[in-house]
Amino acid sequence: MAIVLTGDRPTGKLHLGHYAGSLKNRVKLQDEYKSYIMIADTQALSDNYENPEKIKISILEVVKDYLAVGIDPKKCTIFIQSLVPELAELTMYYMNMVTIARLGRNPTVKNEMQQKGMEESVPAGFFCYPVSQTADITAFKAEVIPVGEDQLPMIEQTNEIVRRFNHTYKKDVLVECEAMLSNVRRLVGIDGNAKASKSLNNAIFLDDDESVIKEKVDAMYTDPQHIKVSDPGHVEGNVVFEYLDAFYSDKQEVEDLKQQYIKGGLGDSVLKSMLFDCLKDMLKPIREKRRSLVESELLQMLMDLSKVARDVAKDTLYDVKEAIGINY
Ligand code: ATP
Ligand code: MG
Numbered sequence: 001m002a003i004v005l006t007g008d009r010p011t012g013k014l015h016l017g018h019y020a021g022s023l024k025n026r027v028k029l030q031d032e033y034k035s036y037i038m039i040a041d042t043q044a045l046s047d048n049y050e051n052p053e054k055i056k057i058s059i060l061e062v063v064k065d066y067l068a069v070g071i072d073p074k075k076c077t078i079f080i081q082s083l084v085p086e087l088a089e090l091t092m093y094y095m096n097m098v099t100i101a102r103l104g105r106n107p108t109v110k111n112e113m114q115q116k117g118m119e120e121s122v123p124a125g126f127f128c129y130p131v132s133q134t135a136d137i138t139a140f141k142a143e144v145i146p147v148g149e150d151q152l153p154m155i156e157q158t159n160e161i162v163r164r165f166n167h168t169y170k171k172d173v174l175v176e177c178e179a180m181l182s183n184v185r186r187l188v189g190i191d192g193n194a195k196a197s198k199s200l201n202n203a204i205f206l207d208d209d210e211s212v213i214k215e216k217v218d219a220m221y222t223d224p225q226h227i228k229v230s231d232p233g234h235v236e237g238n239v240v241f242e243y244l245d246a247f248y249s250d251k252q253e254v255e256d257l258k259q260q261y262i263k264g265g266l267g268d269s270v271l272k273s274m275l276f277d278c279l280k281d282m283l284k285p286i287r288e289k290r291r292s293l294v295e296s297e298l299l300q301m302l303m304d305l306s307k308v309a310r311d312v313a314k315d316t317l318y319d320v321k322e323a324i325g326i327n328y
Contacts, residue, residue: 004029005142005177007038007081010058011048014065015203016279017196020184020246021148027070029146029180035076036140036309037066039302042081042088043132046125047116063298065206068290073301079309080302081136086313090135091128093320097164098131098157106130108153115199134158139313141175149185150195169323173316184246188239192221204279206286213283217276222268229267240271248278 006026008014014023029035039062044055059080066078081087103109109130113122133154137145138161145155155177162174186195189202196203204216220240226233235241235258244254260266321327 001032001034002144003036003140003142004033004144004146005036005038005137005140006146007040007136008062009040009044010055010062011044012054012058012198013061013205013207015196015198015205016243016247017148017187017203018065019069019206020187021182022146023066023069023071025146025180025182026076029144030072030075033144036142036312037071037076037078038081038136038309039063039079040081040136043129046123046129047112047118049123049125059302060295060298061207063302064290064293067293067298068206068286073305077305077309078302079306083303083306084139084310084313086310086317087132087135087139090139090313090317090320091132093324094131094134094138094161094165095128097161097168102157102160103127103130106153106157108150130154130157131161134161137177138162138174139316140309141316143175143177144180145177146180146182148187149181152179152181155179165320165323169325171323173319173323187246188242190216190220190239192237192239204283206283207290208283209287210280210284213279214276217272217279220272220275222271226261226268230264232264233261233266235261240268240275243275244271244278247282248275 004026006022008018008022026035026037039059041055041059044058045052048055063078067073071078104127109127113119113126118126130153134157137158145151147155159176162176165174166172188194189196189200190204191200191202193200193202204213208216217240220243222238222240223234225231238261241254241258241261244257245251248254257266257271261271318327
C-alpha cells in the first residue's frame with residue numbers, strides 16, 4: 001500500500017486554502033493509502049521561535065480542524081514533529097546532501113523570507129527547513145504528498161536529496177516522492193492576494209462564525225471597475241468567482257453567471273450572497289464538529305499516535321545510519 005504524508009505548521013487555525021488545497025484530498029486518500037499527517041511544530045518554530053506559546057496553542061487547533069473535516073485518527077497517524085526526534089537527526093545527515101547555494105534558490109523560501117522581512121537576517125533554521133521536510137517525508141518512506149502549489153519546490157528538493165543520498169552511499173535506502181495537487185492549487189486571499197494564508201491574515205477559517213464569514217465575503221475583492229450593476233465586469237482575479245469555482249457545487253451555474261457578469265447586469269451583492277450561503281452551509285457541520293471535540297482526549301490521541309510514528313522513523317534512521325556506515 002502506498003504511503004502518504006502531509007502536514008501543517010501549527011501557527012493558527014486552518015482555513016479554506018488548506019481545505020481546498022490539501023485537506024479534502026487527505027480525507028479521500030485515507031481509505032486507500034497508509035496515511036501520516038504531521039503537525040510541524042519544530043518547523044513552525046523556525047520563524048516563530050520568539051513565540052513558542054502560539055505554536056503550542058495551535059497544535060490543538062490544527063488537530064480539531066483535521067477531525068472536523070473528516071480525517072479519521074483510526075486510519076491516519078496524526079503526530080507531532082517534535083515528539084519524533086529521529087527527524088532532527090535525519091535532518092543533520094541530509095544537510096550534507098545539499099549546498100547553501102541550492103537552498104538559496106528555493107523560490108518558496110525566497111518568497112517567504114521577503115514576506116517576513118528576513119532577507120538580511122534569516123535564521124539558519126528557517127533557511128534550511130526544506131531539508132527538515134525531506135527528513136519528514138523520507139522517514140515514512142512517503143511516496144504521495146497532497147499539497148498546495150507552494151510546496152512543489154520542497155518536493156523537488158526532497159527528491160534531489162534522496163537521489164544524492166542513495167548515490168553517495170550506494171544503497172537505495174530512501175524513496176522518491178511525488179506531489180498530489182488538488183484542483184485548487186492555490187486559493188487566493190479574500191484581499192485578492194495570490195494566496196490565502198494565515199500569516200497574511202486574508203483567509204476564511206474553518207472555525208469562523210457565520211457573522212465573520214459574512215463580513216469576509218462582503219469584503220472580498222471583486223472588480224474595481226465594476227461600479228454599476230449594468231457595467232461589464234472582469235472574472236479573472238475576481239475573488240468571488242475564484243471561491244465559487246472552488247466551492248460551489250453547480251459548476252454550470254457558475255459558468256452561466258460568469259458570462260452574465262462579463263456582459264454586465266449582474267451585481268456583486270447577488271454573487272456575494274450566493275457565495276455566503278454556499279460557505280455557510282459547507283462550514284456549519286465542520287464548525288459544530290470542531291467545537292464538540294474534547295481537548296484532553298485529543299492530546300492523549302496525539303501522544304499515542306506520535307509513538308507509532310516514532311517507531312517508523314526509528315527504523316528509517318537505523319537504515320540511514322547503516323547505509324552511511326555509522327551504526328556503531
Ligand atoms: P503560514 O502562513 O503559517 O505559512 P499557511 O496558511 O501558508 O500558513 P501552511 O501551514 O504553510 O499554511 O500550509 C500547509 C499546507 O496547506 C501546504 O500543503 C500548503 O500548500 C497548503 N496551503 C496553504 N495555503 C493554501 C492556499 N491558499 N491554497 C492551497 N493550498 C494551501
Ligand atoms: Mg505556509
